[in-house]
Amino acid sequence: MRTDLAAHRVALAVTDQAPIFELAVPCEVFGIDRPDLTDPWYDLQVCTVDPGTTVAHGFVAHGAGDMDDLVRADTVVVPACANVHRAPSPELVEAVRAAHTAGARIAAICSGAFVLAAAGLLDGRRATTHWMHTHELARRHPEVCLDPKVLYVEDGGIYTSAGTAAGLDLCLELVRVDHGAAVANALARRLVTPPHRMGGQAQYVELPAVARDDTTLGPLLEWARGRLDGPLTLTDLARQAGISRRTLARRFEETIGVPPMRWLQQERIRRAQHLLETSTLPVEQVSAASGLGSATNLRRHFVRDVGLAPQAYRFAFLGSHGPGDGPSETRMPLRRHS
Numbered sequence: 001m002r003t004d005l006a007a008h009r010v011a012l013a014v015t016d017q018a019p020i021f022e023l024a025v026p027c028e029v030f031g032i033d034r035p036d037l038t039d040p041w042y043d044l045q046v047c048t049v050d051p052g053t054t055v056a057h058g059f060v061a062h063g064a065g066d067m068d069d070l071v072r073a074d075t076v077v078v079p080a081c082a083n084v085h086r087a088p089s090p091e092l093v094e095a096v097r098a099a100h101t102a103g104a105r106i107a108a109i110c111s112g113a114f115v116l117a118a119a120g121l122l123d124g125r126r127a128t129t130h131w132m133h134t135h136e137l138a139r140r141h142p143e144v145c146l147d148p149k150v151l152y153v154e155d156g157g158i159y160t161s162a163g164t165a166a167g168l169d170l171c172l173e174l175v176r177v178d179h180g181a182a183v184a185n186a187l188a189r190r191l192v193t194p195p196h197r198m199g200g201q202a203q204y205v206e207l208p209a210v211a212r213d214d215t216t217l218g219p220l221l222e223w224a225r226g227r228l229d230g231p232l233t234l235t236d237l238a239r240q241a242g243i244s245r246r247t248l249a250r251r252f253e254e255t256i257g258v259p260p261m262r263w264l265q266q267e268r269i270r271r272a273q274h275l276l277e278t279s280t281l282p283v284e285q286v287s288a289a290s291g292l293g294s295a296t297n298l299r300r301h302f303v304r305d306v307g308l309a310p311q312a313y314r315f316a317f318l319g320s321h322g323p324g325d326g327p328s329e330t331r332m333p334l335r336r337h338s
Contacts, residue, residue: 011073130163
């Protein structure tokens, strides 16, 4: 057991009658110690404005921390609220604003974005929420650059997500940012969920790995993932699926939310990310293995989609250590001082 590193403190803001699922997801992801994945894991603190706050279905938050604990956290997670038409707690709004001022990472799940907006943290920032609430958020906070189509989005260290399952996607993304793809993927397997749905994916999707309403698309995705290092065209994909190119394009839009070739590009970028995080392969080999051609082509696509050059991305995850040479905690954002 590691004792020389302090755990990253996560504060979960619990509000009156908050939905159970949106509370349970961060508890599952951050609240269960997982020393076999990385050590230390997170230190989760449930925080309420009022002691004994009752959440949906009669559950009571006993032994919770208060808003002072929330302000001292390294990451603050604000789950969905019970009623978006009711003004959020002024005490919670002020505490979230103070935590951000103190340097905390802030994340909202579903309608938790209304709290962040009330705190002024989303002014001029790109953000999202559940598609059912986007019109209300836009009406009350027109200064927010609202994107109603995506699963989750990050802007300046502030994360917002769509509803329900997208909250799990967001929490796994935070783990991936902190600990790398290998840890996030291992956790996702335990939770029996896809390890990384990209934030730009449409909110209305079926899970690509399941494709429950389509007997062709699911196997096609696995077939394509096994051939990312080779040339693949829309015609190749349509032929493998046994349908026309037009039908294939329509099914991708309906099921995944992006065109087939855009999905393929995303998968290649994800393959390159994984190789950069977990291997010491030269960039040229990473590019070839992910089907992106030359190192120059990899860099162009990587900078556009990820925001960093491949080598800079690798250094951000590995630092001075190669894969397996040092503890994964080196990727964890520094714990704030009290």
